[in-house]
Amino acid sequence: MAYDILTPQNIVSYILAIDSLRSFFGTDDISVDEIGDGNLNYVYILKSKKDAAKALIVKQAVPYLRCVGETFPLSRERMNYEIRALNTFYERSPEFIPKIHYADESMSLVVMQYLGKHIILRHGLMRGLRYPKLADDVSTYLANALFYTSSLYLQSDKKRELIDRFNSNTELCKLTEDFVFTTAYMEHETNDNKNVKDNPLAAELFADMPFKEKVLCLKYKFMTQNDALLHGDLHTGSLMVNQDETYVIDPEFAFVGPFGFDIGALLANFVNAYIHHTVVTADTDYQSWLLESIDALLEGFLQKFLRLWDQTESSALITPGFLDDATLSSFKNDFIRQILRDTVGFAGCKMARRVFGVAGVAEIRGIEDKEKRAQAEAMALSIAKRFVMEHENIGSTKDIRDLITDER
Ligand code: ADP
Numbered sequence: 347m348a349y350d351i352l353t354p355q356n357i358v359s360y361i362l363a364i365d366s367l368r369s370f371f372g373t374d375d376i377s378v379d380e381i382g383d384g385n386l387n388y389v390y391i392l393k394s395k396k397d398a399a400k401a402l403i404v405k406q407a408v409p410y411l412r413c414v415g416e417t418f419p420l421s422r423e424r425m426n427y428e429i430r431a432l433n434t435f436y437e438r439s440p441e442f443i444p445k446i447h448y449a450d451e452s453m454s455l456v457v458m459q460y461l462g463k464h465i466i467l468r469h470g471l472m473r474g475l476r477y478p479k480l481a482d483d484v485s486t487y488l489a490n491a492l493f494y495t496s497s498l499y500l501q502s503d504k505k506r507e508l509i510d511r512f513n514s515n516t517e518l519c520k521l522t523e524d525f526v527f528t529t530a531y532m533e534h535e536t537n538d539n540k541n542v543k544d545n546p547l548a549a550e551l552f553a554d555m556p557f558k559e560k561v562l563c564l565k566y567k568f569m570t571q572n573d574a575l576l577h578g579d580l581h582t583g584s585l586m587v588n589q590d591e592t593y594v595i596d597p598e599f600a601f602v603g604p605f606g607f608d609i610g611a612l613l614a615n616f617v618n619a620y621i622h623h624t625v626v627t628a629d630t631d632y633q634s635w636l637l638e639s640i641d642a643l644l645e646g647f648l649q650k651f652l653r654l655w656d657q658t659e660s661s662a663l664i665t666p667g668f669l670d671d672a673t674l675s676s677f678k679n680d681f682i683r684q685i686l687r688d689t690v691g692f693a694g695c696k697m698a699r700r701v702f703g704v705a706g707v708a709e710i711r712g713i714e715d716k717e718k719r720a721q722a723e724a725m726a727l728s729i730a731k732r733f734v735m736e737h738e739n740i741g742s743t744k745d746i747r748d749l750i751t752d753e754r
Pocket residue numbers: 381383384385386387388389403405444458459460461462466583584595596598
């Protein structure tokens with residue numbers, strides 16, 4: 347079908363022309379609501395007026411960046427990667443990925459399960475809600491997604507096929523190269539320039555050459571290290587949760603990149619929530635819960651990833667009999683420690699970019715009280731800088747906790 351931008355006026359007739367979706371809704375009248383909080387795309391909820399449980403999400407990419415407008419062109423191809431990534435992650439972790447009901451690359455559109463009983467994790471964390479299964483779910487998702495798409499599991503031909511399917515996601519990778527690794531650390535028109543002007547913290551950050559040199563090393567890893575299929579934008583706005591379930595949404599930045607990048611994004615966002623609850627609510631019990639969740643998430647990931655590796659005899663990397671057992675075990679331990687180090691380095695960039703760069707996060711940029719916001723920004727930058735500067739010395743998850751709590 348030729349590409350056409352859907353609107354609240356034409357979306358129902360489009361949906362009803364597709365057999366499987368027409369039978370989903372039957373003869374019910376359908377309501378349409380647009381969700382306005384995405385940065386890049388249009389997302390609609392279509393609901394039966396007779397039975398609210400009968401609902402679907404329709405997400406469509408437009409040929410520009412939605413939050414800026416038509417002056418910022420961005421090709422619709424990003425939806426192809428989102429569809430491919432949802433399908434690939436679903437194969438290993440169906441319990442964490444919304445079910446796809448219909449997808450059409452030519453329309454840059456996906457129709458998926460409506461998560462009506464879930465909320466965006468970022469909002470839950472800001473409200474001080476606790477999620478008992480979250481760390482376990484997210485660490486399982488990450489271990490599955492990263493291990494099964496890496497050269498520690500796949501054979502070379504399959505791994506190269508995966509890279510071929512994902513690594514032309516050039517424009518969105520470039521957004522990350524720019525916004526996460528570059529423009530947030532220098533004068534740039536896309537920054538939060540009202541806040542940058544006359545701000546000594548911004549001047550200090552922009553002039554901090556040792557920090558920027560380390561950021562460049564991490565950017566280079568991001569650009570060149572093809573470890574595993576990443577979600578690519580795994581902040582707490584890309585998780586939808588309730589007390590029982592955890593879902594990963596919005597993998598349009600997917601590409602085959604460094605192991606530590608997605609885990610780093612989550613670490614950064616949990617630390618942002620921790621900063622919010624230090625500066626704004628001063629809720630020490632909740633701060634402790636966040637720190638325990640970070641520990642559980644990282645430890646859970648490392649153990650599960652290692653367990654999957656131990657269950658795998660042969661892969662592109664490992665030929666059975668190549669190493670003796672003791673050497674193999676120490677190789678694996680060194681390997682996962684390196685993932686942890688990269689995780690912390692990427693987390694530092696992911697935190698620092700949210701202070702002055704485009705697309706801040708509600709936990710920090712959304713703080714209305716000016717003094718508190720400045721305090722939160724200073725704390726975020728201080729932790730972010732230590733993450734970036736000291737990530738190569740990290741030996742354990744305890745070291746990460748110390749870096750976070752030292753800054754209080
Ligand atoms: P964008 O790519 O534009 O950032 P998202 O995929 O993040 O868009 O979706 C925007 C918003 O739509 C999310 O923050 C969430 O509130 C809502 N949303 C997205 N997918 C679903 C879903 N499957 N079920 C319920 N709400 C969803």
